[in-house]
Amino acid sequence: MENLMATLKAQIVEQLNLQEVKPEDIGDDMPLFKDGLGLDSIDALELIVLLQQHYRIRIANPEKGPEIFHSVRTIADFITAHQQQNN
Amino acid sequence: MDSSGLNITGSVVIRNNRICRNDVVIWKTTEDQPLPDFLRAAYDHFSGQYPKFHKMDHLSKLGWLGAEVLLQHRPFTGYAPEQVGLILANRSASLDTDLRYFDSIKEFPSPALFVYTLANIVMGEISIRHGFKGENAFFTSDTYDEQFLMNYTKQLLEEGAVSAVLCGWVEVMGSEYEVILHQVEK
Numbered sequence: 694m695e696n697l698m699a700t701l702k703a704q705i706v707e708q709l710n711l712q713e714v715k716p717e718d719i720g721d722d723m724p725l726f727k728d729g730l731g732l733d734s735i736d737a738l739e740l741i742v743l744l745q746q747h748y749r750i751r752i753a754n755p756e757k758g759p760e761i762f763h764s765v766r767t768i769a770d771f772i773t774a775h776q777q778q779n780n
Numbered sequence: 781m782d783s784s785g786l787n788i789t790g791s792v793v794i795r796n797n798r799i800c801r802n803d804v805v806i807w808k809t810t811e812d813q814p815l816p817d818f819l820r821a822a823y824d825h826f827s828g829q830y831p832k833f834h835k836m837d838h839l840s841k842l843g844w845l846g847a848e849v850l851l852q853h854r855p856f857t858g859y860a861p862e863q864v865g866l867i868l869a870n871r872s873a874s875l876d877t878d879l880r881y882f883d884s885i886k887e888f889p890s891p892a893l894f895v896y897t898l899a900n901i902v903m904g905e906i907s908i909r910h911g912f913k914g915e916n917a918f919f920t921s922d923t924y925d926e927q928f929l930m931n932y933t934k935q936l937l938e939e940g941a942v943s944a945v946l947c948g949w950v951e952v953m954g955s956e957y958e959v960i961l962h963q964v965e966k
Contacts, residue, residue: 710892711834713834736892738892742891
């Protein structure tokens with residue numbers, strides 16, 4: 694889980710072009726939107742692309758987006774659960 | 781007051797990796813520096829406080845930077861947001877970004893690129909940064925027709941639609957770019 698979260702942070706910084714943020718600046722439980730990292734709706738779309746591109750995961754239910762993309766930890770939990778389901 | 785009868789209170793020209801404000805070179809890098817590096821260096825020099833800059837396409841970065849250089853020096857103060865207009869023009873519209881987006885769809889279409897596939901997004905970025913909410917228009921033409929833009933600006937001012945205007949030319953296509961912006965006030 695720790696490795697996955699570290700990888701995700703690096704991928705988020707690269708995919709979202711966060712040039713003034715280092716992966717280590719992103720806390721495991723830091724909210725990614727609003728007062729946390731301050732991501733916006735376009736960034737949310739980029740996160741969906743990130744999941745598809747790197748983890749072959751499609752978000753079947755868009756209403757679950759806010760829950761899945763709340764923090765790096767919730768994304769990692771989602772990926773882990775998805776991978777366990779498919780094994 | 782210039783020959784068109786407009787009160788031009790500031791101008792900026794960005795080309796050949798030089799930034800001139802009111803006919804004085806205020807910052808430059810080597811002419812062979814690639815555009816992305818020039819834009820990043822100029823951002824670091826003049827701002828460094830607006831992370832969204834890094835997500836913009838080249839057209840928006842150039843327009844944003846031109847506006848920043850002008851308005852840091854002489855802000856549009858004393859005007860209601862609805863009284864500040866933006867009139868811009870260029871030759872290539874958003875083609876530079878359209879081609880990058882087209883390239884991205886061969887794998888995964890990039891939402892971040894897609895939102896810049898309209899020429900007038902640069903005006904949105906400038907408006908968000910400076911809080912402008914007035915009349916705006918974006919024209920495309922083969923060459924920079926200053927007379928046309930000044931006439932349009934003059935008409936807006938005379939009609940009372942706006943009291944101040946940022947107008948000019950923001951062009952980019954590949955490594956070729958040029959920015960000419962004027963501040964016009966009543």
